[in-house]
Amino acid sequence: MAHSRGQFSSRLGFVLAAAGCAVGVGNIWGFPTQAASNGGGAFLLVYLALIFILGYPMLVAELLIGRAGQANPMKSMQSVANSPFTHHLGAIAGIGSILVVTLIFTFYSIISGWFISFTLAPVFSLADLSEQSRWLTDFSLSRNLVFTLAFGLLTILVVKKGIKDGIEKWATRLMPLLFLLLIVSALYMMTQEGAMAGLKAYLIPDFSHLLNPDLLANALGQTFFSLSLGSGAMMVYGSYLNKQDSVPKLAAQVTLVDTGVAFLAGLLIVPAMYVAMAQGVEIFNEHGQLVDGDNLVFTVLPALFETMGSAKYVVSFGFFFLLVIAALTSSIAMLETPVAFVCEVTRLDRNKVVWLVGITCVALSCIIVFNFASLFGLVITISTQYAQPLISLMVCLFAGWVWQRNKVLAEIKQGDEDIEQSLFWKIWPVYVKYVCPLLVGFLVFRAYTA
Template sequence: MKGDIMTEKNTLNAKPRDIFSSKFGFIIACIGSAVGMGNIWLFPYRVGQFGGAAFLIPYIIFVALLGMSGIVGEITLGRTMRTGPLGSFKKALEMRGLKGGEFIGLIPVIGSLATAIGYTVVMAWVLKFFIGSVSGEMIKSEDSGAYFGEIATDFGSVPWHIIVLVVTFAFMAFGISKGIERVNKVLMPLFYLLFVIIAIRVAFLPGSGAGYDFMFNPDWSALANPQTWVFALGQAFFSLSLAGSGTVVYGSYLSKKEDIVSSAKYIAIFDTLASMTAAMVIIPAVFAFGTDPTSGPPLLFITMPSIFKAMPLGQIIAIIFFLAVMFAGFTSLVNLYETSVEAIQNKFGLSRKISVGLILLLGLAVGLFIENGDTVSTWMDIVSIYIVPLGALLAAIMTYWVCGKNFARENAQIGREKPIGRWFEPLSRYVFCGVTIAVYILGIFYGGIG
């Protein structure tokens, strides 16, 4: 029945709730939230920094561990409580006769909104470079660093900033099944397709073979370096969008007919494929042109444009590259803003369009003042080091400890035919919670690990 597919009655709240129309729609939306700048500008750098393919061993171990514990837990909490972190934390504490859940739930909501605000600034830069690639302005500029510097200044990208928010508003205003789900179903397959096209082109560049040798001939000695494991953990943790926010919210829109464990597995797999695809583009390209695979904005907005300028058919490749990055960015952005949109919509009973409009106006009001490259970098460091992992830890504690020993297993089992194995409680209650504490402490010690 259509009503069973598109909306469900909240068992803890009688209001009908828009949900994802299919398991595929949910999975691809979660993949869209996970795949973002970290896959593109940080993962290739980490591979280069820590032994090439050797880095993949701890990375894949942590992705599997976090996927089967962290992602499963956040989806389960959201689906069971039928609300985001604000409402979920409140209901979790009320199960114990305690109050203050909404106050604690503000932490992941603030973390998600703050991340979205900083991410919007970066997306404004991406949009500028995409338009510059289409017009040829970016390719014709003599100095890629100077071209980037023109917009990475105070109030340097205001029109692009506004356009990004308007487009995001348009995507989100139509709701979950008709808005966010449909957008992800189009943009995420296109992201993978476009990056595969670029990877094929890069493979024919003279000198690109050295990049493949570097990636697939691992330096096993890197595994003896503790930092390899620390930064592999950080890369996996942040790439999977574990924050106690967006995944909880998306989980709240998931039908109880769907298999959470299976969904988490596919999210982890395709997020890893996105990272590998980006590495297959960037590492061979930087070897072919003898440049440095610097992490962060310099890679995306200085190194790669310099490579495109020197590459045959570089303008076309630049257009495809920044279009793909833009697709990944928008799918992440709608997830980041959705946490706070859901919070005020659920808390104050406002319409979706008003809620989206209020949050995006708030995002613009704050974001305009951090458009400077140094400012937004500091902003994102503070959020990712101090707020995001704390939100993930709080969600884990609520799911695996406050709600009771059997809460996660019993609710994650709903919609799944095969019984969840005995591994689940030790992995989730002890290993995942311990690892999340480690991410928080190590992030402070190293000044960020993801």
């Protein structure tokens, strides 16, 4: 059966779907913990600068390549090649991005399964099912397996509906709900003892930290991963864009929404840490380093919720439900990337491909669950620390050096006829050619020499 490509039905639908792709654990969990570990307001200041210095130009590049190719990352990268060598190189980079996002999905679905189980735990506690509630929050093989499968199935069911009726429809529902939950949760947290100290630490920069090279490196990495760059997902979403849409404008809107979520998450999580400190929960060690940062949402925050009396059930449920939403908006983009590739290569019916690819990805997740100690951290390191920055560097080089400038301009002008005279076009081509490769190259160098 011939594969008919879908398309976003509205600009708002695309912005919310692409922002949902970018929004996830990296924004709700990663950004606040990075901020707390790297000088609070100083990290926020550097991050906000870098999201527009690196994140926005790179996002424009990925979306443009995707829209130009109107295909999966492999074919889209090949479509901008200018020689047999770059054609083969584009294929390698495109397939690499598909493999990377597939690997990310395998561990992401495990973590997201934990979010579901922690969301259900207070419900079971209220129902006086304490033993079942403990099982939901204990690290066990059975718990991990059940909820990895549950989250994987949930993602498959959304992606199965296609671009307009699945991804776009759910993004336009889930993203506003995510913002609402973040705002309500942050406002509630501000009423707790110790929250103002956390708010001060988050918003007021300690400029002595700006000279710390680790802060710059961590902010650069957080900026990079915050927008899902180098995973091929944004390229696929770009391929579903209408040719008449202005990519620079849409990319700016996606960047603003994504940054807004990260900022709101910081307004919730960082004050929550200080509220926990006021309740006697250990947050920082004697050297000022964050205790158990990687497991913050599963250890420190539940300990805080336990101090809130009967409100703990509502607060805990709301917080982890928020994380489930953020995780789902990202996971559907992750699964859509290999689905688009298989659909276009095999020409099979989309529904069959979604089930085939989805079950394969979930099966890989289950293998990691059964071999958690040896595989979980390894897969995260390979995919996010080594492969993703390298793929993004390839995208930089293709957008800045391989893709002919007149063809880039022709592609952009389809959505904005007057862009050639704009400040954007005076800066972006040179910027993506020289500055972005240097910044991404620094991340690659740091990853391979660490």
